[in-house]
Amino acid sequence: MARITGGIATSHVPAIGAAIDNGRTADAYWAPVFEGYDFAKGWIKDNMPDVVILIYNDHASALMLDIVPTFAIGFAEEFLPADEGWGRRPVPTVYNHPDLAAHIAEQLVIDEFDITIINEMDVDHGLTVPLSLMFGQPTEWPCKVIPIAVNVTQFPTPSGERCWKMGEAIRNAVKTFPEDLNVQVWGTGGMSHQLQGTRAGLINAEFDNRFIDLLAHEPEELVPMTRLEYLREAGTEGIELIMWLIMRAALGYGVEELHRFYKVPASNTAVGHVVYRTLS
Amino acid sequence: MPRARLYSLDELEDIPGTHVFNARRARQAYHLHKFCMSLMSEDNRAAFRADESAYLDRYKMTQEQKTSVLARDLTRLIELGGNMYFLVKIASTDGWSAQKAVSSMSGMSAEEYGQMMIDGGRSPDGLRSKRDQG
Numbered sequence: 354m355a356r357i358t359g360g361i362a363t364s365h366v367p368a369i370g371a372a373i374d375n376g377r378t379a380d381a382y383w384a385p386v387f388e389g390y391d392f393a394k395g396w397i398k399d400n401m402p403d404v405v406i407l408i409y410n411d412h413a414s415a416l417m418l419d420i421v422p423t424f425a426i427g428f429a430e431e432f433l434p435a436d437e438g439w440g441r442r443p444v445p446t447v448y449n450h451p452d453l454a455a456h457i458a459e460q461l462v463i464d465e466f467d468i469t470i471i472n473e474m475d476v477d478h479g480l481t482v483p484l485s486l487m488f489g490q491p492t493e494w495p496c497k498v499i500p501i502a503v504n505v506t507q508f509p510t511p512s513g514e515r516c517w518k519m520g521e522a523i524r525n526a527v528k529t530f531p532e533d534l535n536v537q538v539w540g541t542g543g544m545s546h547q548l549q550g551t552r553a554g555l556i557n558a559e560f561d562n563r564f565i566d567l568l569a570h571e572p573e574e575l576v577p578m579t580r581l582e583y584l585r586e587a588g589t590e591g592i593e594l595i596m597w598l599i600m601r602a603a604l605g606y607g608v609e610e611l612h613r614f615y616k617v618p619a620s621n622t623a624v625g626h627v628v629y630r631t632l633s
Numbered sequence: 634m635p636r637a638r639l640y641s642l643d644e645l646e647d648i649p650g651t652h653v654f655n656a657r658r659a660r661q662a663y664h665l666h667k668f669c670m671s672l673m674s675e676d677n678r679a680a681f682r683a684d685e686s687a688y689l690d691r692y693k694m695t696q697e698q699k700t701s702v703l704a705r706d707l708t709r710l711i712e713l714g715g716n717m718y719f720l721v722k723i724a725s726t727d728g729w730s731a732q733k734a735v736s737s738m739s740g741m742s743a744e745e746y747g748q749m750m751i752d753g754g755r756s757p758d759g760l761r762s763k764r765d766q767g
Contacts, residue, residue: 367731368730368731368732412718412721413666413669413670413716413718413719413722414673417718417719418663418666418667418670418719421659435673436673436674436675437673437721437722437725438672438673438678438721438722438723438724438725438726439725439728440675506654506716506718507654507655507656507659507716508642508645508653508654508655508656509642509655545754547651547755548717548721548731548735549651549652549707549711549717549735549738550650550651550652550708550711550738551649551650551738551739551740552648552649552650552651552755552757552760553735553736553738553739553746553755554735554736554739554746554749554750554754554755555754555755555756555757555760556750556753556754556755556756557756557757558753560757580645581644581645581647584645584648584651584653585648585757585761585762586757586761588757589648589651589653589654590717617750617753617754618750618751618753618754620730620731620732620750621731621732621735621750623754
């Protein structure tokens with residue numbers, strides 16, 4: 354049977370991708386950010402998943418204009434990196450695991466999550482920057498990736514509670530897939546940042562660190578948080594943290610926190626990152 | 634069956650200096666955003682650079698939205714319904730970093746804003762609620 358063995362959360366700032374693509378990871382500005390990922394890059398080599406279920410948001414690259422799905426699953430066999438205004442990132446094509454994606458899509462609807470199926474789309478920095486952070490610059494990504502896109506752009510976004518239940522539904526779907534697969538679930542986005550208006554540049558390190566403190570062992574403290582509180586405390590784009598809840602819920606009751614990292618800034622954003630191993 | 638208790642999204646308007654992108658604003662900015670997403674191809678970026686006004690006339694944006702694009706007035710574009718994930722494609726076309734684009738709304742120079750971020754960013758203290766500000 355397929356099993357979820359671990360989870361990773363990370364911010365997905367586009368400038369991080371640009372720093373990797375342009376060979377600037379050793380710059381004085383960037384080196385302290387990338388050092389935070391040294392552990393995960395080593396750990397994942399020894400714990401390579403067959404499939405990553407990657408929870409991210411599309412930044413008006415494939416979705417959000419003509420079609421605005423709350424939850425969507427990538428269903429194509431492959432996904433190209435999107436041209437977000439400066440050309441496609443020079444990173445490998447992302448390959449899906451279509452059979453597991455189909456199983457998850459079916460089981461989610463049975464579990465009352467009426468997820469949108471996307472048969473063709475490009476994937477933007479929200480998906481490719483986390484892959485670059487974990488795997489560096491390979492000629493091919495070393496595992497299959499199932500993209501699950503969450504609307505965190507147009508309000509109302511799904512609630513924290515809804516995201517938690519979504520993660521539980523993903524867990525139950527994976528557990529009932531008959532093939533023997535090592536699966537990880539990654540949650541991306543955050544931490545505090547606001548990309549508009551006179552509050553632009555907002556960072557709330559106290560909020561961010563409390564979020565990381567509670568996520569591993571007391572996530573029930575985070576789940577009821579309202580959208581308003583995310584926006585007030587973590588900025589308009591800080592709402593992306595609801596995607597970390599999906600990851601955490603998909604790991605089940607007990608996790609071991611193997612690594613955590615927090616650094617301000619990367620561009621406009623506070624960078625947060627955790628690595629969890631499942632215990633149940 | 635119990636159903637969720639409904640409530641207004643108006644409470645999200647209580648955050649100072651912030652326009653929360655909702656369904657109404659998505660409709661208001663639809664054609665502006667269609668233009669922004671067109672900049673995801675090099676051919677379209679070249680056509681926009683060659684004659685910005687003529688390129689904008691391909692889209693059913695309001696005149697004020699067009700004027701604000703030409704002026705790169707991101708603050709005004711957000712007041713006119715825009716959302717940064719779309720608008721940043723204009724900045725990328727111009728070769729601006731996302732940080733420079735965001736700083737243009739902050740009331741600071743790009744250098745001052747960049748230094749503020751290095752120094753830990755903008756504190757939320759005093760900026761959580763319009764009501765708290767009186």
